[in-house]
Amino acid sequence: MYIKSYSMGRKIYLKMLLFMGLCLWIGAGLKAQEPGPGPITPEGEIEDPLAPVRLAPGRQAFGPAKSQASDDWSFEVGADYGYVASASLKQGLGTVTEQSAEVGVIASHKITDGLVGIVGGDWQTFSFGYSGSNIPLPQNLQGLNAIFGVDVQLDEASEWLMRIQLEPGVYGTLQSIGWHQVNMPGVAAFTNVIDDDFQWFIAIRVDAFQFFPVIPVPGFRWRFAENWLLNGSAPKPTIDWRPTEGVRLFVGGDILNLNARLPDSNPEVLGDRSLAGALVNYFEARVGGGIAYEVSPGLSLQAEGGAMVWRTFDFPRLNNNVNSTMAPYFQIALRGQF
Numbered sequence: 001m002y003i004k005s006y007s008m009g010r011k012i013y014l015k016m017l018l019f020m021g022l023c024l025w026i027g028a029g030l031k032a033q034e035p036g037p038g039p040i041t042p043e044g045e046i047e048d049p050l051a052p053v054r055l056a057p058g059r060q061a062f063g064p065a066k067s068q069a070s071d072d073w074s075f076e077v078g079a080d081y082g083y084v085a086s087a088s089l090k091q092g093l094g095t096v097t098e099q100s101a102e103v104g105v106i107a108s109h110k111i112t113d114g115l116v117g118i119v120g121g122d123w124q125t126f127s128f129g130y131s132g133s134n135i136p137l138p139q140n141l142q143g144l145n146a147i148f149g150v151d152v153q154l155d156e157a158s159e160w161l162m163r164i165q166l167e168p169g170v171y172g173t174l175q176s177i178g179w180h181q182v183n184m185p186g187v188a189a190f191t192n193v194i195d196d197d198f199q200w201f202i203a204i205r206v207d208a209f210q211f212f213p214v215i216p217v218p219g220f221r222w223r224f225a226e227n228w229l230l231n232g233s234a235p236k237p238t239i240d241w242r243p244t245e246g247v248r249l250f251v252g253g254d255i256l257n258l259n260a261r262l263p264d265s266n267p268e269v270l271g272d273r274s275l276a277g278a279l280v281n282y283f284e285a286r287v288g289g290g291i292a293y294e295v296s297p298g299l300s301l302q303a304e305g306g307a308m309v310w311r312t313f314d315f316p317r318l319n320n321n322v323n324s325t326m327a328p329y330f331q332i333a334l335r336g337q338f
Helices: 002-033
Strands: 074-089 094-112 115-131 140-153 160-166 169-172 186-195 198-206 214-225 228-231 238-244 247-261 279-296 299-315 320-323 327-337
Touching: 074 299, 094 140, 115 247, 140 247, 279 327
Parallel strands: 169 247
Antiparallel strands: 074 094, 074 327, 094 115, 115 140, 140 160, 140 169, 160 186, 186 198, 198 214, 214 228, 228 238, 238 247, 247 279, 279 299, 299 320, 299 327
16 A cells, blocks of 8 residues: 555646646647747836746746846845644544744855856745654754855846756754755756747756656746736746736645655654654645735735645655645745845
């Protein structure tokens, strides 16, 4: 039963990658047929209204931003808090609730024309409350990492851009922090800006703690009508509508993930295998909608809710995983750019 469940998780994961690739292909085809409403006038210092920000806690955009930092330092900050209600664990292990949080900051500075340096840090946490006996899953998962990277303009017309980003840090649990939990995930991403309304990108994500250590991630962003944006970029694809200035409504999905190593002293056993020092790939998929309100220029509050539709604790080197049923969730977030 464990091996069958494990294989099903792998198939679902591969289907998600194929679905993102299909969305990219469809979006590019539609864009070729319908050019859209024409150029959009950017507001403020952001040169490209489609460009993903460099930091969205828990759901970091993979594509590099078209906008180039000024000679002064610029900062992006974010904070999230989410709660998932009680869900049943498969294999009759009991029930689980979840609290998640993340705090991050990014600073960027123009090094020279076409080259922007990036430095920052991020803390991500999942805390689980279990009801049942002999549940072998971790009480919490933590990721505390620095962020170092560059955005590079590859041509004079700013149509091709590249980002290289490294995230060295400690990925484990609060119970034990050690060198065996040190990891350095990274991403290399390339963006092609077609015009002010459409851009596509392909990213290569590398993580030694993940079952697939190298993952290609395609995506696109398409402003198909005034005040409407189809954001087909992982890990948070959405359809956005701005009914008025300073207000954004959205519906879509969200994928949360943290890859960590459990303590060597972990006494738990899953099946007939010890979890001491085991790698765990935690994935969670959500579907919902929400609202973002700009409190002041550069500062916004966001609230959303919906359903957590898929969750898995995947232990890749043990050939085993534990899933849960669906459950409602809500989340609040703060975003700032200064």
